[in-house]
Amino acid sequence: MDVVIAIKSRRAIKHFDPDYQLPQHDIDTLVSLAQLSPTAFNIQHWRFLLVQDRTLREAIRALSWMQPQITDASLLIVICADLKAWQKQPERYWRNAPPEIREGLLAAIDSYYRDCETVQRDEAMRSCGIAAQTLMLAAQALGYDSCPMDLADFAEVGRLIRLPEDHVIGLFVAIGKGIREPWPRGGALDRDEVVIRNRF
Template sequence: MDTTTAIHQRRSVKHYDPNHKMSELEIQELLELTLLSPTSFNMQNWRFVVVSDQATKEALRAASWNQAQVSEASITILLCADLNAHEDAARYWVNAPQPVQDILVPMIAPLYENNPQLQRDEAMRSVGIAAQTLMLTAKSMGYDSCPMIGFDATKVGELIKLPENHVIGLMITVGKALKDANARGGQLPYEQVVFKDQFPS
C-alpha cells in the first residue's frame, strides 16, 4: 500500500476481532518501522509498551473507561517517553563521524537540563510523530488502529510500571477491524487552517 492510500484509509477504528492474534514477527516489523521516526537530536526519547496479554489488556480497559477496543484489539500500545533522554547523549551519535559528534553531543544536555517544560514538549512531539508513523505502518500491513487519550494515566502508569521521569503520551490499539469507522465528522475548510507566509490580519 502506498503512503497516500494509507493516509486516506487510516481511520480510528473502535471494533476489532477479539480472536485475531498478531504474530511476533508482525509486531516487530510494526515497531521497527515506527522506530525510524525522527526525534530531536536523534534522542529517540520514545518508549513503547506493547500489551498482548489478555489479562493486562482487560486491566487497561478498566482504566480506560471500559472502552472495548482496548481489550478486543490484537495489541494495545502505550507510547511513552523518557524525560531524561537528553542525558548520556553520546550514545545517540556513536556511528557518526567524530567531527559531527564533537559538534552535536555537547549541545544536547545543556539545552534540555533544568527545563522541564521543554523536556515534556519534546517528549510529546516525539511521541506524536511516532504515533502517526505507527498508525500508517499498521494500515499498510492490513491492520487498523485507534489513538486514545481516554484513560486514567495514573492507573495505566501503575499497570505498566512506568519508570520515574517517564510520561505516557497516548495509547494506540491495533488489530483487525470488525466494523468500519464512522463517517468522518467533518473537515475544516482548507483556507481556514492553511495560510501563506503568515496568519491573516
C-alpha cells in the same frame, strides 16, 4: 501500500476482532518501522510498551472509559517517552558520526534540554505523536486497522505498568483487524480555516 493510499484509508477503528492474533513477525515489523520515527537530536526517547497480559489489559480498560479496543485489539501499545533520555549516555545517539560532529551535537543536546523541563516534556509528546502516526500508517500498509487513544487516567495506568518516574505516557495505539466499518468522516474544516500563510 502506497503512502498516499495509507493516509487516505487510515481511520480510527473502535471495534476489533478479539480472536485475531497478529503474527509475531508483523509485530516485529511494526516496532521496527516505529523506531524509524524522527526525534530531536536522534535521542530516540520513545518507549513502546506492548501490553499482552489479558488481566492487565482489562485493568487498563477500566481506567480508560471502558473502551473496547483496549481489550479487543490484537495489539495494544502504550507509547511512552523517557524524559531524561537526553542525559543517559547521549553519545550512543551519535556513535556513527565523525568525532567533531558528535561533540558538537552532544553539547547542543545538553544546552537544549538541561534545566528545561517544559522542553523535555514537549519534545517527548511530539515524539510520541510522530511515532504513533508511523505505527498507524505502517499498520495500514500491512493490512491492519488502528486507533490512537487517550481518554485514560494515565497516572493510574502508569502505576499499573510501573512507569518509571522519569517517563511519561503519550498515548495508546490499538492495532488489529476491524470488524465494523468506521463512521463517515466527521467533517473536515475548510482549508482556508486551517492554512495560514506567513502570519496570523
